[in-house]
Amino acid sequence: MIEASVKNKIKFIVSVAILFLVCLLLKVDLSVAILLSTLFIYLKFSLKNEYSKTYSLLNLNFLFTVIFFISYFMIKSGVSSLWIPFCIIPMLSTILFNELRVSLLLSVAASFTIASISGNNFYLGLGFLISGIFSSILVFGARKRSVIIRAGVVTGIIQAMTLFIMQDFQLVHPQSYLILLANGIICSIIVLGSLPVFEYLFKTVTNISLLELTDSSHPLLQRMVMEAAGTYNHSLVVGNLSDAACQAVGANGLLARIGSYYHDIGKLSKPEYFSENQILVEDSKKHDTLKPTMSKLVIMNHVKEGVDLAKKYKLNPRIIEFIQEHHGNSLVYYFYRKALENLEEKEELNQEGFRYPGPKPKSKESAICLLADSVEAASRALKDPNPNSIEELVHKVINNKFIDGQLDECDLTLRDLEKIAAVFKRILSGIYHSRITYPDTKDDISKD
Ligand SMILES: [Fe+2]
Ligand SMILES: [Fe+2]
Numbered sequence: 001m002i003e004a005s006v007k008n009k010i011k012f013i014v015s016v017a018i019l020f021l022v023c024l025l026l027k028v029d030l031s032v033a034i035l036l037s038t039l040f041i042y043l044k045f046s047l048k049n050e051y052s053k054t055y056s057l058l059n060l061n062f063l064f065t066v067i068f069f070i071s072y073f074m075i076k077s078g079v080s081s082l083w084i085p086f087c088i089i090p091m092l093s094t095i096l097f098n099e100l101r102v103s104l105l106l107s108v109a110a111s112f113t114i115a116s117i118s119g120n121n122f123y124l125g126l127g128f129l130i131s132g133i134f135s136s137i138l139v140f141g142a143r144k145r146s147v148i149i150r151a152g153v154v155t156g157i158i159q160a161m162t163l164f165i166m167q168d169f170q171l172v173h174p175q176s177y178l179i180l181l182a183n184g185i186i187c188s189i190i191v192l193g194s195l196p197v198f199e200y201l202f203k204t205v206t207n208i209s210l211l212e213l214t215d216s217s218h219p220l221l222q223r224m225v226m227e228a229a230g231t232y233n234h235s236l237v238v239g240n241l242s243d244a245a246c247q248a249v250g251a252n253g254l255l256a257r258i259g260s261y262y263h264d265i266g267k268l269s270k271p272e273y274f275s276e277n278q279i280l281v282e283d284s285k286k287h288d289t290l291k292p293t294m295s296k297l298v299i300m301n302h303v304k305e306g307v308d309l310a311k312k313y314k315l316n317p318r319i320i321e322f323i324q325e326h327h328g329n330s331l332v333y334y335f336y337r338k339a340l341e342n343l344e345e346k347e348e349l350n351q352e353g354f355r356y357p358g359p360k361p362k363s364k365e366s367a368i369c370l371l372a373d374s375v376e377a378a379s380r381a382l383k384d385p386n387p388n389s390i391e392e393l394v395h396k397v398i399n400n401k402f403i404d405g406q407l408d409e410c411d412l413t414l415r416d417l418e419k420i421a422a423v424f425k426r427i428l429s430g431i432y433h434s435r436i437t438y439p440d441t442k443d444d445i446s447k448d
Helices: 003-025 030-051 057-076 088-099 102-118 122-139 145-166 173-203 207-213 219-227 227-248 253-262 264-268 290-310 316-323 333-341 365-378 385-401 414-432 442-447
Strands: none
Touching: 030 057, 030 102, 030 442, 057 088, 057 173, 088 102, 088 122, 088 173, 088 253, 102 122, 122 173, 122 207, 173 207, 173 227, 173 316, 207 253, 219 227, 227 253, 227 264, 227 365, 227 414, 253 316, 253 365, 290 316, 290 333, 290 365, 316 365, 365 385, 365 414, 385 414
8 A cells, every 4th residue: 555645745746747748748838837836836835734624736726727728729729818717717716715825826827827828928927917916805705796796897907907007008909908807807707607616616615605504594594493493592602602713713704603503403303302492391301211322312313414404405515514523523421421320230331332423523613613512502501600600611611622632633723722712701701791780779760
């Protein structure tokens, strides 16, 4: 068996060799291959450590190949290079990977390459680089479709202005400006139309799709309101906690919020077996007739049921990750302890049988959802919620999850955990703070 690191090295050497071969076959300047290889090395060894979860080099290569072949065939077939829809690549990479730096590097590579295949046209390359930079900045963090269209219009204007400046402020070919303006708008329309396809191909989710999932008329959220109101409210609080904590550590807050809204949809199949939905006294006795091993199965099954339901409603795979990972392989402690109490003599109990199947959270966002979920559930059981007891509880829950190894496969650092704890404490104190009791004398009422 070849080791993964050796395999990666072989893949890298083969990729660079293919790059040089393609340049030679298409008679493209070899400096393009040198530039691309350098950027490739930079992305692989530098950015990868920071943003390993948000993009893959394969996806970036695919985007680059798309613009390369579009440009190559347009230029070779004599179509004006002003019609090349260059901006679709920086716009798509910014929206899909939520990374400005990656999209800027892609713009540098693509503009240099297009300049080279159009006969070392320096001005064309510079013009595309400028529009690439601006279009990336304009769509960065976009949460609405209108922002993308507006970015297309502004990019079109910037492209036309760049040409005007390059022609020493003289209107040489007036129709060129209109082509560049139309080019920007067409690019934004192509980006909007192709986003769902790229989301599917790259297995990612954009802010725009995420916002569609916040709509409370979504059938799954509607079912939660009607059939499991306690779980729905719990999910909203977990969403608020996760969003704020993600923002504190530089993770994607919107993704964590939406993932949290849907993390417990599996409880819809048996909502009455979960404490947050047990309003009446008799509801809380649901587990009394069941053996701890059976109760554990009912509880643990909400993860599998959730994944099945999410697939049925065609939720994005990034959201399904939250359902699968929000308990990691934690112990169902309450029923494990109950089973221990009921243990007959000489009987043995396997702790592993009381653990969720996992996997453990892989992303910062789903790890924060796991912490927020546990902290929210534990805080509801607090008898006297006050800032001190909440702080103690938050630290205890996070420490326990850390020691239990639930955060082993995500990128959260100890400093991140401190920031997350501070956010949880602030928000939960806001929810549970005791209201100041006003004296209800007649005088005070009249003053109000
Ligand atoms: Fe859950
Ligand atoms: Fe939950």
